[in-house]
Amino acid sequence: MTNIKDYPAIVISNKHIDDNIFLIELLLPGFDGKAEPGQFIMIKIDETYDPFLRRPYSIFECKKEKVKILIKTVGKGSKMIAEKKRKEEMDILGPLGNGFPVDKNNYPILVAGGMGIAPLWFLGRRLTKLRNKFSIIFGEKTTTPLAEEIKKTFGAKVFFVTDDGSRGIKLTASAALPLILDKSPYRKFSIYACGPKGMLKDVINFGSGRNIPVYVSLEEKMACGIGVCLGCSVKRRGTDGFLTVCRDGPVFKGEEVMI
Numbered sequence: 466m467t468n469i470k471d472y473p474a475i476v477i478s479n480k481h482i483d484d485n486i487f488l489i490e491l492l493l494p495g496f497d498g499k500a501e502p503g504q505f506i507m508i509k510i511d512e513t514y515d516p517f518l519r520r521p522y523s524i525f526e527c528k529k530e531k532v533k534i535l536i537k538t539v540g541k542g543s544k545m546i547a548e549k550k551r552k553e554e555m556d557i558l559g560p561l562g563n564g565f566p567v568d569k570n571n572y573p574i575l576v577a578g579g580m581g582i583a584p585l586w587f588l589g590r591r592l593t594k595l596r597n598k599f600s601i602i603f604g605e606k607t608t609t610p611l612a613e614e615i616k617k618t619f620g621a622k623v624f625f626v627t628d629d630g631s632r633g634i635k636l637t638a639s640a641a642l643p644l645i646l647d648k649s650p651y652r653k654f655s656i657y658a659c660g661p662k663g664m665l666k667d668v669i670n671f672g673s674g675r676n677i678p679v680y681v682s683l684e685e686k687m688a689c690g691i692g693v694c695l696g697c698s699v700k701r702r703g704t705d706g707f708l709t710v711c712r713d714g715p716v717f718k719g720e721e722v723m724i
Contacts, residue, residue: 469691472496474557476549477531483610485538486580487547490531493557498529501564502588503682503716506532507690508546509556516542521687521711523583523659524560526590532557535583561690562715565657565680567592572651573599576668578638578660579606582615584682584715585659589619600624600645604638604660607631639667646675655680662724669719679719685710699723 472493480488507519520542526533538544549555565588567573573592575585582603592599601623603615608631615623625633626641634641638660646654658668659682672679685697692712700723701708708714708722 468497468499469559469561470495472557472559474532474555476551476553476555478551479547479549482614485547486609486611487536487538488525488533489536489546489549490533491555491557493530493532496527496530496532498527498531500524500527500532500560502591503564503584504560504562505584505690505715506534506557506559507561507687509558510542510545511555516545518688519558519690520546521690523587523682523715525583525586527587535580535586537580558690562711563713565682565716567597568655568678569597571653571655571678572649573597574642574645574654574656575599575601576604576638576642576656576658576660576664577601578604578664581658581660581664581682581684582611583659585657586615586618588657589622602626602638602641602645604628604636604641604664605632637664637667639664639671642668642671658682659684665719665724669724672719680716681719681722681724682716683710683714683722683724687711
């Protein structure tokens, strides 16, 4: 977290992907592009105090002076961000938190549930750039245009599952893990997951049962983004202590946290 800065950001583009999902690209003058998959930014929407708190978003993609975020409108703050048009401004604090560690000796399996694809998209792009082989399991309740965006970018690397069978196999994302692993020519794996808490619990339990390292990106409401307010604390597994999602995470070893 040594290169955290406050950037005046300008909207380059705002792509409407689905009814309430938007992909926004931002220009951050002076940003060196150094961020790790799994890190996030905090957005101050405008100069007013309504909403009062910044909003956290995973970095979807980034390069020098540019960052993309994937947002879903769920309340007033996200709706205000989604309505931002080209050349409008916001204030960005970041990059924040700790990203996904990559073990070059293990085959990566990325497990995303719905909007949990955001940090894993960045990881997938990084692995592609490094020419690493990997697989993605992408699960939704029912298929959306977001799945098409994933298919266009990652192609045959993606294994689609839906609760209603509208795309891919009628299965949950966590339940699809054995289908990938048992048919894989690889013998050593790492699992990276982001999505609903129930899915994350199942993925952690699966990894524990097969002695596979699991890394989860947690989503919590945040106020400061730097570990001062403790508003995003989660219980540390096996002790009475707590960890902050913003400072200690948002990426954790599955064995570290109670979900």
